[in-house]
Amino acid sequence: MNIGNVAQALDMPAKTIRYYESIGLVTPKRSQNDYRHYRPSDVHKLGFVGRARSLGFSVEDCRVLLALYEDKDRASADVRKLAGEHLARIDAKLAELATMRETLAHLVECCAGDTRPDCPILADLAGAPDAV
Structure with a gap:
């Protein structure tokens, strides 16, 4: 298959496929x-990497996952460990996003949103001591 056919089959940009080749994830003839x-x-392999990337794995994680996939003597514990670490990073990010959302929701609620110039959102962003 040529790169255009692969890109279409995997719904992946040709530029991404070239990038994966440049970093050694695939080596086409x-x-x-x-x-x-x-x-x-x-x-x-490209489909494997695309799926892993869609789950948020880093390129380096994908490299390790590919190596584990190709190693028929692998221990599933190694795969589980890598996936568990990634899951913990996702959970931490979700907690961070929840905190951000809570703070922003509070600021939006405190803002009158009228024609007056005072705005608790801007005051908070500016680090004003008496903001909200």
């Missing part, structure tokens, strides 16, 4: 005229 030719195994 090259024809004499230097065109990329993606084997089914390359397409599978």
Whole structure:
């Protein structure tokens, strides 16, 4: 398959596929005229990485996951550990977002939103001591 066919099949930009090649996640064969030719195994790897990225795994995590996937002697505990660490990062981010939301909701509630110039949202962002 050429890069256009792979991009369409995986719904992944060709630029992303080239990037994954440049960092060594996939190594397609090259024809004499230097065109990329993606084997089914390359397409599978790209799909694997795309799915992992959609779950928020970093590129380096994807590299480790691919290595684990290809290692038939792997321990599932290694995969679980990596996924568990990622899940903990997601949970921490969700807690951070919940705190941000709570603060912003309070500021929006305190703002009259009328024609007066005073605004508790701007006061808080400016670090005013008596804001809200």
